Amino acid sequence: MRVYELAKELGTTSKDLLAKLETLGIEVKNHVSVVSDEVVEQIKTGKAPESPEAPAEAPEEKTPEEEAPEKEAPAEAEEKAVEAATKAPAKKGATKKAKTSKKETPEETPAEEATEAAIEETVSPAEPTTEESKEAEPEETEPEEAVAEVYKMSDNPTITLHSSPTVKNLALQLGVRPNRLVAELMRMNVLASINERVDLDTAKKIAIKHGFMLEVVKRAEVVRPVVKPIDELEEEEDDRPEDLEPRPPVVTFLGHVDHGKTSLLDQIRNAVVAKGESGGITQHIGAYTIERQGNRITFLDTPGHAAFTSMRARGANLTDIAVIIVAADDGVMPQTKEAIRHAKAAGVSIMVACNKIDLPGANVEQAKQQLLAEDLTPEDWGGDTIVIPVSAQTGEGIDTLLEMILLQAEVLELKANPKRMASGFVIESQLEQGMGPTAHLLVTKGTIKIGDIILCGQYWGRVRALVNDHGAKVKTSGPAIPVKCLGLSGVPEAGAQFRIVKNEKTARAVAGKEEQRLKDNTLLPTRQTSLDDFFSSIEEDKKLQLNAILKADTQGSVEAIRQSLEEIESDKVSLNLLLADTGSITVNDVMLASASSAVILGFHVGKEAKVPSTAKHEGVDVKLYQVIYELLDDIKEAMTGLLAPKKEERERGSAVIKAIFDMGKRNRVAGCMVTKGNVRPSYRARVVRGPDTLYEGAIASLKHFQDEVPEVRESQECGIRLDNYLDFAEGDILQFYEIEEVKQSL
Numbered sequence: 001m002r003v004y005e006l007a008k009e010l011g012t013t014s015k016d017l018l019a020k021l022e023t024l025g026i027e028v029k030n031h032v033s034v035v036s037d038e039v040v041e042q043i044k045t046g047k048a049p050e051s052p053e054a055p056a057e058a059p060e061e062k063t064p065e066e067e068a069p070e071k072e073a074p075a076e077a078e079e080k081a082v083e084a085a086t087k088a089p090a091k092k093g094a095t096k097k098a099k100t101s102k103k104e105t106p107e108e109t110p111a112e113e114a115t116e117a118a119i120e121e122t123v124s125p126a127e128p129t130t131e132e133s134k135e136a137e138p139e140e141t142e143p144e145e146a147v148a149e150v151y152k153m154s155d156n157p158t159i160t161l162h163s164s165p166t167v168k169n170l171a172l173q174l175g176v177r178p179n180r181l182v183a184e185l186m187r188m189n190v191l192a193s194i195n196e197r198v199d200l201d202t203a204k205k206i207a208i209k210h211g212f213m214l215e216v217v218k219r220a221e222v223v224r225p226v227v228k229p230i231d232e233l234e235e236e237e238d239d240r241p242e243d244l245e246p247r248p249p250v251v252t253f254l255g256h257v258d259h260g261k262t263s264l265l266d267q268i269r270n271a272v273v274a275k276g277e278s279g280g281i282t283q284h285i286g287a288y289t290i291e292r293q294g295n296r297i298t299f300l301d302t303p304g305h306a307a308f309t310s311m312r313a314r315g316a317n318l319t320d321i322a323v324i325i326v327a328a329d330d331g332v333m334p335q336t337k338e339a340i341r342h343a344k345a346a347g348v349s350i351m352v353a354c355n356k357i358d359l360p361g362a363n364v365e366q367a368k369q370q371l372l373a374e375d376l377t378p379e380d381w382g383g384d385t386i387v388i389p390v391s392a393q394t395g396e397g398i399d400t401l402l403e404m405i406l407l408q409a410e411v412l413e414l415k416a417n418p419k420r421m422a423s424g425f426v427i428e429s430q431l432e433q434g435m436g437p438t439a440h441l442l443v444t445k446g447t448i449k450i451g452d453i454i455l456c457g458q459y460w461g462r463v464r465a466l467v468n469d470h471g472a473k474v475k476t477s478g479p480a481i482p483v484k485c486l487g488l489s490g491v492p493e494a495g496a497q498f499r500i501v502k503n504e505k506t507a508r509a510v511a512g513k514e515e516q517r518l519k520d521n522t523l524l525p526t527r528q529t530s531l532d533d534f535f536s537s538i539e540e541d542k543k544l545q546l547n548a549i550l551k552a553d554t555q556g557s558v559e560a561i562r563q564s565l566e567e568i569e570s571d572k573v574s575l576n577l578l579l580a581d582t583g584s585i586t587v588n589d590v591m592l593a594s595a596s597s598a599v600i601l602g603f604h605v606g607k608e609a610k611v612p613s614t615a616k617h618e619g620v621d622v623k624l625y626q627v628i629y630e631l632l633d634d635i636k637e638a639m640t641g642l643l644a645p646k647k648e649e650r651e652r653g654s655a656v657i658k659a660i661f662d663m664g665k666r667n668r669v670a671g672c673m674v675t676k677g678n679v680r681p682s683y684r685a686r687v688v689r690g691p692d693t694l695y696e697g698a699i700a701s702l703k704h705f706q707d708e709v710p711e712v713r714e715s716q717e718c719g720i721r722l723d724n725y726l727d728f729a730e731g732d733i734l735q736f737y738e739i740e741e742v743k744q745s746l
Helices: 003-010 014-023 037-043 064-079 081-088 088-104 110-126 131-139 143-152 167-174 178-187 200-209 259-268 305-313 333-346 364-373 398-412 505-521 531-535 555-566 589-596 611-618 630-642
Strands: 157-160 213-216 250-255 284-290 295-301 322-326 349-355 388-390 422-431 436-445 453-456 460-465 482-488 498-501 544-552 573-582 599-603 621-623 646-662 668-679 684-689 693-705 717-722 733-742
Touching: 003 014, 003 037, 014 037, 014 398, 064 398, 110 733, 143 668, 157 167, 167 178, 167 200, 167 250, 178 200, 200 213, 200 646, 213 482, 250 259, 250 333, 250 733, 259 284, 259 295, 259 398, 284 398, 295 333, 295 398, 322 333, 322 364, 333 349, 333 573, 333 589, 349 398, 364 388, 388 398, 453 482, 544 555, 544 589, 544 630, 555 573, 555 630, 573 589, 573 630, 589 611, 599 630, 611 621, 621 630, 646 717, 668 693, 668 733, 684 717
Parallel strands: 157 213, 250 295, 250 322, 322 349, 349 388, 544 573, 544 599, 599 621
Antiparallel strands: 284 295, 422 436, 422 498, 436 482, 453 460, 453 498, 460 482, 646 668, 646 733, 668 717, 684 693, 684 733, 693 717
């Protein structure tokens, strides 16, 4: 029986059942995993585990040396009761250590828990232990465990992983060289190259050795980026937990063109949408809500991942679950791969619907094999990606798909506060005849109502009407429910944030400032994400990263360039290839680069017609190469340019002051003899008297007799006036130097 089926039978949630199975020591990956009949019987009856599913060998894991201090602790505490009572404040850490070491045991049986509970009860009346027992404790613990004990009780650094890391990524997180990590793994009898993955247990041991604690976070628990409220408005207050209510999940269909995204949604909605689109390809973004078993699901039907990425580039992460549509007859296509990358970059939960299983050439197993290459392992193959075979024509598998979406939403625990003033994002907008500006909105917080004052960028207005996805007029719309709004003063941009405000005065003022800001920005050059940007204004002592997208003519070229780029060694800058693929540079590549502040590198490839204009508008730098060495040299130069240049002082000369000439109350000139090198007006000067430096600054003027001169050389006399300094005296030494910026190396 699957976990979610058992949860439904028991009348509980899948998440609670997963937690219960974990406490019993039964390993399951997710809510679609299968559990044995013995486990089902154990859960239903509540009896102690007798099957191998629930390990009962934990008592043997404790060594006699580990048990000895616990057995002796009560006796020692009684013998030293009076002495310990006077030192109680200094001894509280002992009990804390004992409890911490208890957590170290991977899995404990009820018998162990009872034994340790009895020990704690015995020790608790006299919490302090003797100094001898405190000193003996670290010696009886394994070195790694001892380190873990110390870091658990301190504010130690923690690294977070979503899955088993590669050696290279783990080394980056720990701040060590990958080859050093490979050597450490070899000493642990683990043979792994830099690009191979290590299991989480090994990663945990390595992390502890380097002073880190490792935390594994499920992908569903990834924290979404918080969208900042519109400028000039007060910060929104956090929602109280008691005000939060469950909301529908927002689901986006992504995939290759003509793989049936809209047809599948059409089958779900029982309405004809695809037939009304030009050429059967979706031209606009639409949002639709369906109801199943009393639960709502909101679907975003997009033209593809281009709009998905353009919204993410503006900070609007609207989607909770991304369903990747793969045709069973075509398999994973280039746009499918891009869709997967975009969904991963957005940090959303990913499911796969394998469509067109009714066709003669359908091969679901081959599609799963191709998904495996994209790091999406199907759950029936031991992974955690749910793959559902469906048919948009016959409707087969649709019920299972919807059930899996609702189960995933249950695990995500999606909630929002419907009682506050609404805020959210524009899905699409247009100027409709007879209606004026209209905007399709998706509310993320609160409830929008007719009569509300709405603010969206430079536009504002009073909500005159609300129309749901079925074309019916409604008075309100809550979280995660799409609605068309009438009443804005203009047509906002797709992906723009909207918010309900208290009064018209505030809306008018903020919209006016935003309009003025946009006008001012049109007079400024477009924000550039170019190689030149990486040469300036970068903070020092910070791990820097250059993001890049690579498109080449053949897969062989891609692999050759990728390997060459990986061989660029640097402790200061890392290169992150967001995408390395074959084919021409597309608008989708530009949008991905814009969202990720990356540069695009093309090798023996061309550009689509709209790429230059889109790249100029988005401020993305696109570089084309015919020679691989030129590409590599430019990347090295860009990585070096990320490093702020070092400033070094260059000595140019010196002079001794022979006489002082007063040229007024605020003007004194030092008559000098140049004793070494030369002096120029552009140099900086340092006044030295004995061991003390009295002044450092600029030279205001340099004269030879009465004439201003560009340079005075060794053994020549000159008159020097310093900038804002008059207190020099005869015999003072003037030292001249320049500050040069020296480019750092990788």
